[in-house]
Amino acid sequence: MEVYISELDIETYRGIKNLKMENLAPINIITGDNNSGKTSVLELLQSVKNPGSFRVWRELLRKDSIDLRRGLTYYDGFYDLFDINEDEKKIAYKITTDGVKHRIEMLAQFREEEVPESYLNKIQGLSYWKEDGESERIRNISKMKLELWDNGQKLLKTAIYDGQVRFIRPNDMGSNKKEKKVVYISPIRHAEGLLYLNAVLEKPELYEQMLSVLKDYDEDIISINYDNVNVTGRGVYKILSKSHKKALPLNVYGDGMKKAVLLMSAVIAAEDGVLLIDEFETAIHTSAMKNTFQWILETCKKLNVQVFVTSHSKEAIDKLLKCSEKCLDDMALYTLYKKENMTAVRRMNGRKAIEAQDNMGLELR
Known part of the structure; x- marks a missing residue:
C-alpha cells in the first residue's frame, strides 16, 4: 500500500494550533x-481532494451550522472554520502529498456593505417584491471576503454574506481541476x-x-441488490435473507x-x-x-x-x-492532546x- 499523504502540519484551523503529524x-x-x-x-x-475548490470547502462545514428552518448558512459555517479566539481569521497548514509539499492559507476579511434587498433575499432563499413605483430598499449586511493560496498562488476568491443559504458560483480557479x-x-x-x-x-x-x-x-443473508422497479425517484438497496419471505430494504x-x-x-x-x-x-x-x-x-x-x-x-x-x-x-x-497553546x-x-x-x-x- 502506498502512502499518498505523508505529513500534515497545521498552523491554525478551528481549535488546533501548531499540530505536526509526521511519517503518516x-x-x-x-x-x-x-x-x-x-x-x-x-x-x-x-x-x-482539491483545496482550490469552494465546493470542496463547503463539504467541511459541520451539521451544527444548519438552521433547520432555512438550511445551511454559509456565513456561520465558514466563520466556524477559523480560530474563534484570534482576531485575524486565518487557516494555515502544510500538507505533503506524493512527495510534494503544499502550504495552504485561507484568509477572511469582514466589513459592512450596502446590498439591494432583492439580492439579499435571493441569497437568503426568500422571495422579494415591491409595490409599483416603489424604490428598492438597500440593506446593510456583514460580508466575509475569502481568499485562498497554495504555495503563494491564489486559487480562490469569493465573498459570503450573513444569512446566505444559496450557493453563488465564486471566482473558483480550482473548480475545473481533476x-x-x-x-x-x-x-x-x-x-x-x-x-x-x-x-x-x-x-x-x-x-x-x-x-x-x-x-x-444477519447469518441468513443471501444477497444485496439495487431495486429501482416501481420506485419513485432514487431506487433502494434490498437485502435478501432466508429469515424473511421477501427482500427487505436496507433501511429496515x-x-x-x-x-x-x-x-x-x-x-x-x-x-x-x-x-x-x-x-x-x-x-x-x-x-x-x-x-x-x-x-x-x-x-x-x-x-x-x-x-x-x-x-x-x-x-x-x-x-x-x-x-x-x-x-x-x-x-x-x-x-x-492539548498542551499550553498548541x-x-x-x-x-x-x-x-x-x-x-x-x-x-x-x-x-
Whole structure:
C-alpha cells in the first residue's frame, strides 16, 4: 500500500494550533480526548481532494451550522472554520502529498456593505417584491471576503454574506481541476442511507467477501441488490435473507448492518485514494468488530487505499490494532492532546501501541 499523504502540519484551523503529524502510515488511527481535534484533522485531509475548490470547502462545514428552518448558512459555517479566539481569521497548514509539499492559507476579511434587498433575499432563499413605483430598499449586511493560496498562488476568491443559504458560483480557479479521490464517512452517515454499493456490485469477488462478513449481522443473508422497479425517484438497496419471505430494504435493518455496508462499500469506492472515517466504531457491535475491521483494512491494502480513522473508544482501538497481522506493520496510532497553546501528538507504530497497551498498561487515548 502506498502512502499518498505523508505529513500534515497545521498552523491554525478551528481549535488546533501548531499540530505536526509526521511519517503518516498507510493506516492511521487518530485518538485523544473530546475536543482534541480528531475530526478537524479529518476535515483538512478532505480538502486534499482539491483545496482550490469552494465546493470542496463547503463539504467541511459541520451539521451544527444548519438552521433547520432555512438550511445551511454559509456565513456561520465558514466563520466556524477559523480560530474563534484570534482576531485575524486565518487557516494555515502544510500538507505533503506524493512527495510534494503544499502550504495552504485561507484568509477572511469582514466589513459592512450596502446590498439591494432583492439580492439579499435571493441569497437568503426568500422571495422579494415591491409595490409599483416603489424604490428598492438597500440593506446593510456583514460580508466575509475569502481568499485562498497554495504555495503563494491564489486559487480562490469569493465573498459570503450573513444569512446566505444559496450557493453563488465564486471566482473558483480550482473548480475545473481533476480532483483526488477522497472519501469521507461521518459518524452519522449510515443513518442518511447514502452508500457506495454500485462500486461493490461491480466487483463479484469482493461482493462475496462482503456478504460473508455481513453474516455477523444477519447469518441468513443471501444477497444485496439495487431495486429501482416501481420506485419513485432514487431506487433502494434490498437485502435478501432466508429469515424473511421477501427482500427487505436496507433501511429496515439496524444501524450495525447499515454502518458495516457503508464502510465496506466506501473502501471499494476509495480505490487508489484516501478513506477518512470519523468515529469508525459507531454502531458496530463489539462481537462483529474483528471480522468487519479485518476485511476493511485488508481490502484497503489490496486496493491501495490510505486510511485515516478516529476513535476515543479504548476497546475499538484495541480491536482494530489486533484484527489483522497482515496490516499491523502498516499501522500508526496518533494520540492528540492539548498542551499550553498548541495541540501536541504522540506517535506509535502498530506493534509498539499493542505492546504499550498490553504490557505497560499505557493509556493510548
